[in-house]
Amino acid sequence: MSIFEQLFSLKGKRALITGASSGIGRSIAVCYAEAGATVGVHGTQPHKIAETIRQIEEKGGSAVPFVANLGTKEVSETLVDEAAAKLGGIDILVNNAGTNRRKPAIDVTEDDYKTLMAINLESVFWLCQAAYPHLCKSECGKVVNTGSMTTLTGIGGMPVYGMTKAAIGQLTKTLALEWAKDNIQVNCIAPGFIRTPLTEAGIFSDPKKVKFLDHRIPMKRGGTPEELIGTALLLASPASSYTTGQVFAIDGGFLAGGSWLD
Ligand SMILES: NC(=O)c1ccc[n+]([C@@H]2O[C@H](COP(=O)([O-])OP(=O)(O)OC[C@H]3O[C@@H](n4cnc5c(N)ncnc54)[C@H](OP(=O)(O)O)[C@@H]3O)[C@@H](O)[C@H]2O)c1
Numbered sequence: 001m002s003i004f005e006q007l008f009s010l011k012g013k014r015a016l017i018t019g020a021s022s023g024i025g026r027s028i029a030v031c032y033a034e035a036g037a038t039v040g041v042h043g044t045q046p047h048k049i050a051e052t053i054r055q056i057e058e059k060g061g062s063a064v065p066f067v068a069n070l071g072t073k074e075v076s077e078t079l080v081d082e083a084a085a086k087l088g089g090i091d092i093l094v095n096n097a098g099t100n101r102r103k104p105a106i107d108v109t110e111d112d113y114k115t116l117m118a119i120n121l122e123s124v125f126w127l128c129q130a131a132y133p134h135l136c137k138s139e140c141g142k143v144v145n146t147g148s149m150t151t152l153t154g155i156g157g158m159p160v161y162g163m164t165k166a167a168i169g170q171l172t173k174t175l176a177l178e179w180a181k182d183n184i185q186v187n188c189i190a191p192g193f194i195r196t197p198l199t200e201a202g203i204f205s206d207p208k209k210v211k212f213l214d215h216r217i218p219m220k221r222g223g224t225p226e227e228l229i230g231t232a233l234l235l236a237s238p239a240s241s242y243t244t245g246q247v248f249a250i251d252g253g254f255l256a257g258g259s260w261l262d
Pocket residue numbers: 018019020021022023024025042043044045046048049068069070071096097098099119146147148149190191192193194195196197198199
């Protein structure tokens with residue numbers, strides 16, 4: 001076996017990826033399948049799930065669809081139970097499903113607050129808890145959480161989203177500490193501004209915001225979902241066997257700071 005295969009192969013692994021019907025989750029799903037995993041492709045919209053599975057199968061990979069509208073403990077538990085039954089177990093859980101409602105704190109409604117908390121944070125907690133017994137049975141369990149730059153810093157205009165993603169950082173560290181004894185590694189990816197349906201509306205479609213990003217991001221552009229998959233693969237693979245409780249920013253240098261140089 002080549003060193004590349006020893007470190008990065010996911011052959012024989014079973015991965016449940018939430019929010020794999022679109023954007024970042026779809027790219028991770030296709031990547032994991034190409035690396036050899038059988039992938040549970042979760043989303044809410046069957047036709048989008050089917051498109052991810054089509055892309056996986058086109059590359060010779062294997063995938064199973066899961067439809068679930070996340071937001072409660074019960075839905076999280078049912079999704080994990082179904083995935084474990086249909087995949088034959090769970091070695092890798094990627095908590096990627098998420099949404100945003102961009103508005104200043106003063107305009108946030110109770111519905112905005114409850115929706116973001118339920119989808120971005122509470123569901124992730126219950127998914128992790130439900131997946132734990134299955135991850136324990138794996139020879140090396142992996143949890144990969146999708147955080148955000150707001151896991152690590154403040155960004156005005158999305159206060160509740162930022163709260164949920166900051167808490168994902170705390171959850172990542174806590175579970176890493178509690179589950180290290182079970183050989184389960186828990187890590188978090190913190191994407192910068194990545195071009196997906198979530199950011200197309202309201203960010204990349206707004207010339208003023210694009211101008212701001214081109215100025216503020218050292219690499220002078222937003223990222224693509226494909227630019228996250230290297231780190232996502234690292235954190236699901238044997239290459240990260242001694243890496244846990246960490247948050248990895250993939251942000252074109254945004255969090256490194258700012259500079260007055262061109
Ligand atoms: N794009 C960025 O710049 C960026 C930056 C930082 C962090 N993130 C995070 O990355 C993750 C993926 O975002 P994305 O940019 O790839 O967005 P996206 O293309 O809109 O994908 C979001 C995914 O989450 C699923 N989802 C949303 N609400 C759900 C619910 N209530 N129940 C179940 N699934 C639900 C969607 O399923 P359906 O489409 O089937 O409804 C979709 O698969 C999110 O956690 C987001 O916060 C994104």
